[in-house]
Amino acid sequence: MSDLPNRLRVSAGMLGREPTADLIHEAADAVEAAEARAADLAGALQGLVELSDPWHTVEFAAVQRTLTHARALLAASDAPAAE
Numbered sequence: 001m002s003d004l005p006n007r008l009r010v011s012a013g014m015l016g017r018e019p020t021a022d023l024i025h026e027a028a029d030a031v032e033a034a035e036a037r038a039a040d041l042a043g044a045l046q047g048l049v050e051l052s053d054p055w056h057t058v059e060f061a062a063v064q065r066t067l068t069h070a071r072a073l074l075a076a077s078d079a080p081a082a083e
Contacts, residue, residue: 005032044070 005028012024047066051058 002031002035005029005035040073044073 008024008028008031012021012028015021015024044066048070050056051063051066
């Protein structure tokens with residue numbers, strides 16, 4: 001994770017409670033959410049890559065779990081963002 005959200009919050013703190021500071025706090029929250037989502041998707045992708053490794057033996061149940069997890073993450077990106 002980057003330190004951008006923290007830097008944004010420090011900048012917003014210098015502004016006090018101005019509307020601009022509120023927008024900067026919202027931007028920091030959005031960056032954190034995007035970074036968390038990217039990490040989740042990267043983990044799911046790594047799981048799929050491991051499934052395709054011909055030297056790696058995987059149980060069928062593990063394959064199902066990995067695919068179900070990846071599908072759930074991808075389906076969550078189709079849902080409208082909560083406000």
